Amino acid sequence: MNAFVRSDQAAPEDGIKAGEVMLRVENVSLAFGGVRAITDVSFDILKGEIRAIIGPNGAGKTSMLNVINGFYHPQEGEIWFRGVKRSNMKPHQIAHQGIARTFQNIALFKGMSTLDNIMTGRLTMMRRNMLWQALWTGPAEAEEIRHREFVERIIDFLEIQHIRKMPVGRLPYGLQKRVELGRALAAEPQLLLLDEPMAGMNLEEKEDMSRFILDVNSQFGTTIALIEHDMSVVMDLSDRVVVLDYGKKIGDGTPDEVCRDQTVIDAYLGVSHD
Amino acid sequence: MFYRETGEFKTSYKADQATFPIRFEFFVFWTVVVLAFAVVPFFINDYWEKAVFIPFFVYALGAIGLNILTGYCGQVSLGTGGFMAVGAYACYKLMTGLDIYIPMGFDDTGTMAYHTILLPPLNIVWCVLLGGVITAIVGMLFGLPSLRIKGFYLAVATLAAQFFLVWLFNKVPYFYNYSATGQITATETTLFGFAITGPNAAPVATYLFCLSFLFLFAWIARNLVRGRIGRSWMAIRDMDIAAEIIGVNPLMTKLSAFAVSSFYIGMAGALFFAVWHGAAEPTEAFSINQSFLVLFMIIIGGLGSIVGSLIGAAFMVLLPVLFKNIFVGAFGWPTDLSEYLQLMLVGALIIVFLIAEPHGIAALWRTTKEKLRMWPFPH
Numbered sequence: 001m002n003a004f005v006r007s008d009q010a011a012p013e014d015g016i017k018a019g020e021v022m023l024r025v026e027n028v029s030l031a032f033g034g035v036r037a038i039t040d041v042s043f044d045i046l047k048g049e050i051r052a053i054i055g056p057n058g059a060g061k062t063s064m065l066n067v068i069n070g071f072y073h074p075q076e077g078e079i080w081f082r083g084v085k086r087s088n089m090k091p092h093q094i095a096h097q098g099i100a101r102t103f104q105n106i107a108l109f110k111g112m113s114t115l116d117n118i119m120t121g122r123l124t125m126m127r128r129n130m131l132w133q134a135l136w137t138g139p140a141e142a143e144e145i146r147h148r149e150f151v152e153r154i155i156d157f158l159e160i161q162h163i164r165k166m167p168v169g170r171l172p173y174g175l176q177k178r179v180e181l182g183r184a185l186a187a188e189p190q191l192l193l194l195d196e197p198m199a200g201m202n203l204e205e206k207e208d209m210s211r212f213i214l215d216v217n218s219q220f221g222t223t224i225a226l227i228e229h230d231m232s233v234v235m236d237l238s239d240r241v242v243v244l245d246y247g248k249k250i251g252d253g254t255p256d257e258v259c260r261d262q263t264v265i266d267a268y269l270g271v272s273h274d
Numbered sequence: 275m276f277y278r279e280t281g282e283f284k285t286s287y288k289a290d291q292a293t294f295p296i297r298f299e300f301f302v303f304w305t306v307v308v309l310a311f312a313v314v315p316f317f318i319n320d321y322w323e324k325a326v327f328i329p330f331f332v333y334a335l336g337a338i339g340l341n342i343l344t345g346y347c348g349q350v351s352l353g354t355g356g357f358m359a360v361g362a363y364a365c366y367k368l369m370t371g372l373d374i375y376i377p378m379g380f381d382d383t384g385t386m387a388y389h390t391i392l393l394p395p396l397n398i399v400w401c402v403l404l405g406g407v408i409t410a411i412v413g414m415l416f417g418l419p420s421l422r423i424k425g426f427y428l429a430v431a432t433l434a435a436q437f438f439l440v441w442l443f444n445k446v447p448y449f450y451n452y453s454a455t456g457q458i459t460a461t462e463t464t465l466f467g468f469a470i471t472g473p474n475a476a477p478v479a480t481y482l483f484c485l486s487f488l489f490l491f492a493w494i495a496r497n498l499v500r501g502r503i504g505r506s507w508m509a510i511r512d513m514d515i516a517a518e519i520i521g522v523n524p525l526m527t528k529l530s531a532f533a534v535s536s537f538y539i540g541m542a543g544a545l546f547f548a549v550w551h552g553a554a555e556p557t558e559a560f561s562i563n564q565s566f567l568v569l570f571m572i573i574i575g576g577l578g579s580i581v582g583s584l585i586g587a588a589f590m591v592l593l594p595v596l597f598k599n600i601f602v603g604a605f606g607w608p609t610d611l612s613e614y615l616q617l618m619l620v621g622a623l624i625i626v627f628l629i630a631e632p633h634g635i636a637a638l639w640r641t642t643k644e645k646l647r648m649w650p651f652p653h
């Protein structure tokens with residue numbers, strides 16, 4: 001499969017090398033009123049790795065991603081991204097820094113086609129102001145076509161050419177998940193956050209999705225944080241795993257280490273999960 | 275028979291993104307344009323101008339404006355009438371020579387001293403365009419709450435704008451140049467030597483003037499909605515949280531929708547006052563009924579469609595004309611009966627469209643197209 005090379009519009013790399021810390025979560029605590037969703041959690045994500053976040057239902061995994069992309073602001077703790085401590089930023093500013101994500105419950109733009117949905121992933125890189133847009137012919141059109149070419153490569157990569165012009169609302173669940181991945185990839189993120197990308201999929205769809213995730217990681221060097229319940233998928237895909245339970249970190253290490261850890265085994269046996 | 279999408283392959287992304295990718299639609303469109311610009315002007319008379327064409331052009335601009343805000347960006351507004359009033363009054367001030375007073379402090383006698391700037395009366399083109407710009411600024415101000423409030427509550431906030439603006443233009447004599455009646459009356463303006471406003475304006479001149487505005491700005495609207503800005507608007511409409519997480523700035527995006535929308539509505543208001551009616555006073559001309567009328571246009575024509583805005587405007591402008599000519603003219607029914615019938619029909623249509631096809635007549639046409647494309651094979 002032919003990769004799409006990073007385009008020059010992507011967020012700058014900042015000279016971090018593979019294996020160095022891309023994102024560090026330090027002593028983060030998050031509460032909603034009385035509910036403590038995350039308690040004093042620290043871990044890091046290295047550039048180029050696939051980092052899984054696992055844990056039973058309600059463990060605080062999604063909340064963790066929401067903290068990382070700025071949707072929730074933790075009461076305590078710090079986020080360091082590419083060596084810089086992050087101040088309180090809005091989610092759209094964080095998107096511009098090069099963090100993209102998919103959602104546990106698909107969050108596509110239902111009124112738009114597959115193509116338009118993935119094109120929205122390029123919005124952060126489009127520059128032409130309203131006057132050029134109004135005129136269309138000229139710079140705005142050239143910009144549109146340049147990004148369209150990039151998006152078409154993503155469409156080819158994800159093998160969704162046949163649904164390019166279809167409104168996403170009409171697509172089956174598995175394809176919607178794929179389009180959502182496409183939208184995140186279109187942003188050429190440094191760090192890609194995937195919230196249960198395979199939930200509700202059949203075996204074949206899961207295998208496709210696993211292949212896409214591995215290809216994204218190996219071909220474009222995208223760092224990935226992945227929430228997943230299916231342990232076999234986690235074992236296959238991830239380099240390192242963080243385990244959360246009731247908002248606390250109870251394990252951190254390679255998939256093998258984590259699986260042998262008694263606290264992790266207890267947490268999983270004690271609580272039902274899907 | 276002629277309608278075929280299959281068999282027309284696009285060889286470039288440019289061709290694929292064209293407004294009328296299907297040759298048939300392309301020809302229909304340009305035929306209509308040529309007819310409108312080169313044929314109708316020779317036949318137009320006072321009745322067709324004032325009852326059909328100018329109202330259509332004015333409301334089409336207004337409907338495009340509201341559709342950008344509501345259909346594309348998902349922000350409901352009931353302030354259309356008020357924003358049309360802003361455009362109309364701005365146009366009036368500019369065509370009569372705008373007077374600006376800058377307070378310079380108190381003089382010896384204790385009265386406020388002003389520095390006065392008097393602009394000369396502007397050309398009608400500038401009056402309409404700047405009327406739009408001023409409305410855009412006002413629209414952005416009233417759009418600020420949209421960052422915090424949504425849906426029904428935003429609709430109520432825009433309703434407040436509607437009533438406030440009408441009240442303002444009634445209460446502050448500055449806006450109607452202290453005229454005794456409280457009305458504003460369009461002065462005579464010309465373009466290339468032809469009167470566009472005032473009693474001497476010929477139907478062909480006003481027709482071409484308004485048509486040109488609509489043609490230009492419908493094309494611009496189409497360009498805006500298919501590119502970066504349009505996608506940001508639709509992203510906010512479809513799921514604002516996801517939009518923000520992919521990098522769309524909600525405040526800027528909503529405000530830009532309010533600005534562009536109000537710009538169109540302001541121009542519509544300016545044309546409504548200056549070219550169509552020639553005079554206006556706020557309570558009747560720019561009442562809440564105008565807001566609803568334009569809203570009905572985009573619901574019937576199609577939310578989130580530029581063509582739908584045109585269809586909706588044509589529909590709502592032509593309907594009363596048809597009813598009048600058929601029921602009152604041909605059948606001799608009383609006028610009020612015909613009007614009630616018309617209201618009931620519009621009401622029923624709104625309900626049907628809201629329930630069955632929120633994307634209006636434009637979507638019905640799209641579905642028909644999909645069927646036609648396959649014809650005569652069902653699948």
Ligand SMILES: Nc1ncnc2c1ncn2[C@@H]1O[C@H](COP(=O)(O)OP(=O)(O)OP(=O)(O)O)[C@@H](O)[C@H]1O
Pocket residue numbers: 032035036037055056057058059060061062063064104
């Ligand atoms: N916006 C919110 N308001 C209040 N409580 C919340 C909110 N979001 C999450 N929570 C609570 O925080 C805890 C962690 O939720 P979170 O969604 O992060 O879990 P999760 O690990 O993603 O679970 P799942 O596997 O079911 O997706 C839960 O108890 C949840 O009820």
Ligand SMILES: [Mg+2]
Pocket residue numbers: 061062063104
């Ligand atoms: Mg979750």
